[in-house]
Amino acid sequence: MKIVHIASELYPYMKTGGLADAVASLAGTLADRGHEIAVFLPGYRSALDHPHAKAAERVFRIRIELGNELMSGDVRVFSPRANLKVYLICREEFYDRRNPYGNGERDYEDNADRFIFFAKGVVETLRLADLQADVVHAHDWQASLVPLLLRDAERRHGLTLAMKTVFTIHNIAFQGIFPARVFPRTNLPDELNNIDGLEYYNQINLMKGGLLFADRVTTVSSRYAQEIQTPEFGCGLDGVVQTRADDIKGLLNGIDTAVWNPAVDALLPARYSAVNMAGKAVCRAQLLKSQGFDPKFAGPVYGMVCRLAEQKGIDLLLANADFFVRENCRFILLGSGERRYEEALQALAARAPQRVALCARHDETMSHLIEAGADFFIMPSLFEPCGLNQMYSQAYGTVPLVSRVGGLADTVTDADEDPANGTGLSFPPTAEGLADGLSRSLRLYADKARLAAVQQRGMEKDFSWTQAAAGYEQLYQDSL
Numbered sequence: 342m343k344i345v346h347i348a349s350e351l352y353p354y355m356k357t358g359g360l361a362d363a364v365a366s367l368a369g370t371l372a373d374r375g376h377e378i379a380v381f382l383p384g385y386r387s388a389l390d391h392p393h394a395k396a397a398e399r400v401f402r403i404r405i406e407l408g409n410e411l412m413s414g415d416v417r418v419f420s421p422r423a424n425l426k427v428y429l430i431c432r433e434e435f436y437d438r439r440n441p442y443g444n445g446e447r448d449y450e451d452n453a454d455r456f457i458f459f460a461k462g463v464v465e466t467l468r469l470a471d472l473q474a475d476v477v478h479a480h481d482w483q484a485s486l487v488p489l490l491l492r493d494a495e496r497r498h499g500l501t502l503a504m505k506t507v508f509t510i511h512n513i514a515f516q517g518i519f520p521a522r523v524f525p526r527t528n529l530p531d532e533l534n535n536i537d538g539l540e541y542y543n544q545i546n547l548m549k550g551g552l553l554f555a556d557r558v559t560t561v562s563s564r565y566a567q568e569i570q571t572p573e574f575g576c577g578l579d580g581v582v583q584t585r586a587d588d589i590k591g592l593l594n595g596i597d598t599a600v601w602n603p604a605v606d607a608l609l610p611a612r613y614s615a616v617n618m619a620g621k622a623v624c625r626a627q628l629l630k631s632q633g634f635d636p637k638f639a640g641p642v643y644g645m646v647c648r649l650a651e652q653k654g655i656d657l658l659l660a661n662a663d664f665f666v667r668e669n670c671r672f673i674l675l676g677s678g679e680r681r682y683e684e685a686l687q688a689l690a691a692r693a694p695q696r697v698a699l700c701a702r703h704d705e706t707m708s709h710l711i712e713a714g715a716d717f718f719i720m721p722s723l724f725e726p727c728g729l730n731q732m733y734s735q736a737y738g739t740v741p742l743v744s745r746v747g748g749l750a751d752t753v754t755d756a757d758e759d760p761a762n763g764t765g766l767s768f769p770p771t772a773e774g775l776a777d778g779l780s781r782s783l784r785l786y787a788d789k790a791r792l793a794a795v796q797q798r799g800m801e802k803d804f805s806w807t808q809a810a811a812g813y814e815q816l817y818q819d820s821l
Contacts, residue, residue: 342475342817344371345503347381347463349456349483351427354388355441358648359729360511363561363594364480370595370810372424379472381463381484383455384417384431385441393421397429401469405461407454408526414458416466430462453519456547457526460486464494467502476817477503481510482517485551486527492554493529505820508551510560512726513569513576514652517547541577552581557820558589559813561727562748566591574724574747590816593751594727595809596736601712603737608709613738615800621713621738628714631707632673632698640669641786644715644739646708646730649678649686649701654721654744659685660772664779666693673715675700675707712737716792717782721768721775725749731765735799740785740792741765742778752804756795757781764799 346368350361364380372378388394397419405412414432421427430436435455443449464487467474479487488506495502524534524545532538538553539545552558560566566589568574570582582589599605603621604614610627613620626636628644643665647653659682665672666689674686674697683701690699700707712718718734720743727748731741735753743749745767756763766781768774785792 342814342821343377343379343473344817345379345381345467345472345474345477346480347460347478347484347487348480349383349441349459351380351382351388354382354391354394354427355385357441359594359727360481362597362729363511363727366595366597366806367810367813368425369422370806371813372422374810374814376424378425379428379474380425381428381430381459381466383436383441383459384415384429386437386439388429389417389431393427394419394429401466403430403462403465403469405458405465406528407458407461408528412458414462416462428463428466430459430466432458435459453517453523454526456483456517457486457523460484460490463487464490464502467491468494468498468500473501474503475821476505476507478507478509479551479555480508481512482515482548482551485517485548487551488555489529489533489550489553490527505557505817506555507557507559507816507820508555510548510552510558510569510726513548513560513574513578513582514724516549516576516578518544519547520544546578548578549581552578552585556588557816558582558585559592559816560589561592561594562751563591563593564750565724565726565747568724568747591751592812592816593748593809594729595806596729596732596804598736598805601709601733601736603713606709606713608706609713610710613713615738615797618738618796624710624713625716626714628673628710629671631710632671632700634671634695634698638671640671641716641782642714643670643672643717643719643742643782644711645672645674645676645719646711647674647676647720649676649682651679652723652725654723654770654775655682655686657721657723657770657772657775658719659689661775661779662689662692664776665689665697668783671696671698673698673700673711675702675704675711677701677703712739715739716786717742719775720744720749721770722746722749723770728752732804735764735802736804738796738800740782740795740799742775742782743767744770744774746770756785756791762798763795764802765795
């Protein structure tokens, strides 16, 4: 099949979170399986400066209408591997920035123009290059106008650009909501500026474009596909999602086992596997030492790697701060984000410097060391469409403590509720739920034989993208 992916992030060219990893892994796996894959990405400076893009050629000069304005841009293309091409939609004014969405304090004021231009640039390139795609697959709100703009372009030009379109919601909390005055910038027919189109409480909602007009809608876990049809998790779009209930499917993301595999992980001080776990003890000692703790510490080590945001359950963690002060344990958290959370966690680390360490930064090597060196990995998310760290943890023999939501519920089996199959501990997304999970983790840690069995079962699970990509192949084939 000829498959086109469109996303605002793609590892290793631009990454702020799991979207970049998911799109890169899916596209790469499909390419390896013999499909002809194209991925469209904004022409960020980090992408243009990447070694893969050094030989990128400019294939098109495009002119894009944004309302009454005509804006130009370049399309560059390179091929990082067999069967895979990456197209960069370039316009320095929009994409030559350090961060893709905002300055850290607030979103860029021109994000509507930036991502409408991107979506239109993709459709124009599909037309000019005559890619004749079987499937065009857009990811999250930044690409969500593509299915609608593509069909509009086909109508205007009397041609076929793609057989079918797919839209994937990676996180429904971010929808691309803008003032009503933005609608004319899309140059779409006025009849689409209503409740059955992009209109949303006297504003416009770009994610609605993907939800309403793609042929198929997916999200990144089965449970999340159900959750987003409820007011609790739908973030105001639950009613719209319900209208596509027959077309929406939850397909779990995978993990890149070439990168996240303790048997081959070059970022670790020692490698290990389910057959020989000796290297995990080396990683544990190095993790403790890196934070100034005694590398021979015998109690449980808890790790956490996340954005410091409300979604990640930081309030639930802080409500249980006394646990880490009181118990003979070590807690190491890697992450940055909202200032209020950084300050609160810094205060906790200052209160118990012999037990708690905060690494307020992005550090890929450290994230691997925490996954390998911790005994337990904490994910108390209020919602989690898929989650990757709970999969990494199981692959690394680190027991995940997770909220029973979204992809966390789909991938972690509670060891107390199902002793024969358990691979972690799960709990309701409340402060009391996390407290119970932490208490149960102490009991599990004290039972070394049971702990080892839980670790082994986690390491034996297959979270690879080979399995995950097969679900997308089936979806594409069914759609066609």
